[in-house]
Amino acid sequence: IEGQKVLLMKPQTFMNLSGEAVQQAVAFYKADPASQLIVLYDDISLQPGTIRIREKGSAGGHNGIKNIIQMLGDDHFLRIKIGTGGKPEGWDLADYVLGRFPSSVQVTMTESFERASRAAAALMTEPAEKVMSTYNRKVSI
Structure with missing residues (x-):
């Protein structure tokens, strides 16, 4: 993507244990989570179709993200909610x-998946702040 090699993972663990797979991949590929990891996940607190990009932060009640933070020992990684x-x-x-x-x-959800995909590609070549200003906006359904 954008001229860069990318590893796309869909962990085979339970969602609540996603951190186990992410930590193993980060260790195996000697990746820096803060600059080389992007996690895409669902967020029930956002209306359908809305995406939010963050560089760090809490799990916000999402057990899969909580486990990733626990397993990495840090909350500094890009995420697309x-x-x-x-x-x-x-x-x-x-x-x-x-x-x-429903x-x-x-x-709306199909369109948000496509926007999230474009945002992930943009995060590989553009500063996170610029990508956030482009994609972090409300969607009306």
């Missing part, structure tokens, strides 16, 4: 985030 919105009333959270999106937001 993809808003899914809160679960519908009466739904189990796991069923919602692991299931199909038809009312499927197009």
Whole structure:
């Protein structure tokens, strides 16, 4: 991507243990998490279609990110949060985030996945601040 070799990972661990796979990959490839790691993940606190890029920060209640921070021993790594919105009333959270999106937001979510992909590519060649100013904005659905 953008002339750079990229490792795309989809950990085979449980989501809550994502840090185990990320830590092993970082160690194996001798990667610097602060400059060579980008984690993309769902965020129920953001409305569907919204993405937020951050260079560091807390897990914000996301157990997978909490485990990555724990396993790396640091919260300094790029992350792209993809808003899914809160679960519908009466739904189990796991069923919602692991299931199909309601038809009312499927197009919005597909577009946000494409924007997140472009943002990840941009983070490889542009300063994070510039990429954040381009992609960190609300989406109206």
